[in-house]
Amino acid sequence: MAGNIVPSSLARNNLRVQRPPRHSAVVRLTHWVHAVAFVALVLSGVGILLAHPRMYWGETGTVGVASLFDLPLPFVLDLPLRGPGRYLHFLSAWVCLFSGLLYVVWGLYRQHFRKNILPKRANLRLGPIVNVVWNHLRFKRPTDDEANVYNILQQFSYLAVVFVLMPFMFITGLAMSPAITSVFPVLVTMLGGHQSARTLHFLAASSLVIFLLVHVGMVILAGFTKRVRAMITGYSSRAAKELS
Amino acid sequence: MSIEIPRRKILRAGLASVAGASGLAAAAKIADRYGLLAPDHGGIFGAGEVLTYGAQRLLMFHHSMAREFNRAQISKVTRINHRYPDDDDSLRLLKGDFADWRLRVDGLVSHPTFFSLDEIKRMPLRSQITMLACEEGWSYIAEWTGVSLSYLMNLVGADPKAKWVVFYPLDDFWGSIDMAEALHPQTLLAYRMNGEDLTDLIPAYGAPLRLRIPRQLGYKNLKYLVRISVVESLRIVGDGNGSAAPDIGYSWYAGI
Numbered sequence: 383m384a385g386n387i388v389p390s391s392l393a394r395n396n397l398r399v400q401r402p403p404r405h406s407a408v409v410r411l412t413h414w415v416h417a418v419a420f421v422a423l424v425l426s427g428v429g430i431l432l433a434h435p436r437m438y439w440g441e442t443g444t445v446g447v448a449s450l451f452d453l454p455l456p457f458v459l460d461l462p463l464r465g466p467g468r469y470l471h472f473l474s475a476w477v478c479l480f481s482g483l484l485y486v487v488w489g490l491y492r493q494h495f496r497k498n499i500l501p502k503r504a505n506l507r508l509g510p511i512v513n514v515v516w517n518h519l520r521f522k523r524p525t526d527d528e529a530n531v532y533n534i535l536q537q538f539s540y541l542a543v544v545f546v547l548m549p550f551m552f553i554t555g556l557a558m559s560p561a562i563t564s565v566f567p568v569l570v571t572m573l574g575g576h577q578s579a580r581t582l583h584f585l586a587a588s589s590l591v592i593f594l595l596v597h598v599g600m601v602i603l604a605g606f607t608k609r610v611r612a613m614i615t616g617y618s619s620r621a622a623k624e625l626s
Numbered sequence: 627m628s629i630e631i632p633r634r635k636i637l638r639a640g641l642a643s644v645a646g647a648s649g650l651a652a653a654a655k656i657a658d659r660y661g662l663l664a665p666d667h668g669g670i671f672g673a674g675e676v677l678t679y680g681a682q683r684l685l686m687f688h689h690s691m692a693r694e695f696n697r698a699q700i701s702k703v704t705r706i707n708h709r710y711p712d713d714d715d716s717l718r719l720l721k722g723d724f725a726d727w728r729l730r731v732d733g734l735v736s737h738p739t740f741f742s743l744d745e746i747k748r749m750p751l752r753s754q755i756t757m758l759a760c761e762e763g764w765s766y767i768a769e770w771t772g773v774s775l776s777y778l779m780n781l782v783g784a785d786p787k788a789k790w791v792v793f794y795p796l797d798d799f800w801g802s803i804d805m806a807e808a809l810h811p812q813t814l815l816a817y818r819m820n821g822e823d824l825t826d827l828i829p830a831y832g833a834p835l836r837l838r839i840p841r842q843l844g845y846k847n848l849k850y851l852v853r854i855s856v857v858e859s860l861r862i863v864g865d866g867n868g869s870a871a872p873d874i875g876y877s878w879y880a881g882i
Contacts, residue, residue: 434763441695441757444705444764459762465875466671468761472882473674560759561682561841561881564690576757576765 400623403616404530409494412485413613415477420594422474427587429467432458437584441575450581475555482548499544501537510534524604526618536600543593547586554583661789661804665860665868666878679879683806686881692812692840695755700820701766710829711797711850719796724825724834729815733792733856736783743825743834747817749773749781754812756840758847761876770838772816776809784856792863793837794853801848801869802860802878807839814838815851845871846880 405413435455436443443449489495504510514533517524524533532540556562557570557579573579601609608618617623657663657680664679666672710716719727724743732738752774759765775791784791791808794800807813816838817824824833832849839846860868868878 430761431763433761436763441699442701442765442767444701444703444766446703446705447701462875464761465871465877469671469674469875469877472678472877473671476674476677558759559682559882560692560757560843561686564692564841565685567693570693576759580763 401617404612404618404622405616406492406494407616408485408488408492410613410616412481415481416485419474419477419481420590422470423478424587424591426467426471426474429461429464430471431584432456432461433464437581438577439574439581440577443577475552478548479552482544486544498532499537499540501534505534518600521603526608526622529604529609529618539593539596543590547590547593550586551583551590554579554586558583661806664877664879665790665802665866666872671877675877675879678877678882682879682881683804686806686841689806689810690841692756695757695767697755697769699767700755700769704766704768704819704831705760705764706828706830707760707762708799708830708845708849710833711795713796716796716850720829720833727834727852729835729851730853731778731782731855732853734785734788734858735856736785737781739782743817746773746815746835749777752811752814754814754838754840756812756838758838758840758844760844761880761882768820770814770816771818771821772814772835772838774811775813775815775837776811778815778854779808779856782856785858788856788858790857790860790863790868792855792857792860793848793851794855795848796850796852799848799870800864801846801871802857802863803839803842803846807841810839810841812838812840841881843880843882845876 403410431453432455435453435457436445437450437453438447439450489499511534514535518535553569554573556566557573558576563570570576570579573582605618612618612622654663654667654676657676662680662683664675667676710720728740728742729746730738730740750773751771753769753771755767755769757765757767779791786805789805790802791805792800792802803813814837815835816832817835819827819831824831824836827833830849832847835851836849837847837851855863857863860866864870865873867873871880872878
């Protein structure tokens, strides 16, 4: 125990020779809050979906009406988890909203998006893009330096998740609320109706699940321990913390 | 010195959490006074309910109207669930065409009254084409006809200070709504769907009288009503959660 305290207090006094963290505290915090809330949203969402795993377009739809597509899933109506699942779904949505707002407002204020997530003009040319795609296609593990910045594919997918898919989840979710649409009917009419909103909510959620699977796959490819450690402590290793 | 900083930090964090907790308690009290606190605000999911109900109540302060549709949009398929109860009393009422059925209205009202179905049908009627969306995922549009609950509330002289209106059906699936929702013009006691009396349809559509509350999901649209009670607090009704829904895991508020 005592042996551990001395080096860390020494490190605290030597703040000047420390590198800035790979991920700032706000990014780390909101990342993990989102991770937990998103898993809760997906699990409870599947529980809700199983009551009627069939999608329609327009305002109405039910058994006996032509569907847009039927999911290869059983109708599970007597699952006692659906009610609590709904409670969990809306609580997690609030958590997502607050942590998402914190992340976006902080990211705009500290120019996180401009500096790290918006693609640099130099990287938007065909050559560098093909290079990054080719590295991904042959599952090449990035070097530590490469892993220290977001590549162009990461930047595009993070922009899509933060500024397109997540807001769209909230819009399509709120569009299914009869109370909310009594105040903002345009939310649901612009999407084509109540059932269209439900279908789009499902499709956007599926896209986010695919993003999550690819994201975790890429973390494993890039070195699971180092990358997860960087997202928890800010640094991929002790050595990465100190300037050499 | 390196020890004093964390101590100061802990003190500050402690003060902040005390201030936060008392702030939260004060906020809850204020929210309760202005009818912004859902009855099922306790428990692990309570925070979500408080936020959802409070936020939507604030958004709907001006009696926003649920979407209404045109006649061409009325659905051909109208799904039903939650069957008509099969106890002896309910079956006897059904067999007698609900001639013996009465709606009891009591609680914080000047004139507690029993109404027959004919008396309710003689009240000013309101028809509206609205959507019924079930929490399961399906939805249909139909025209419902009935009397505005606000008319009935005026008729019996409901205490304007009372906050909640409780509904009891023939079975155990009772529920309640807040006074703002009860006085909303689209909140109907419906006895007719698509031009046919509920007593002439399959009873599972809600015969003889059901609540139609188009700003909330299907399960809030209670069927087979026999009693309406105006109350000051829901804490003394049932187990205090405001409806039977939270007992089987569903939120009291269904505006989602």
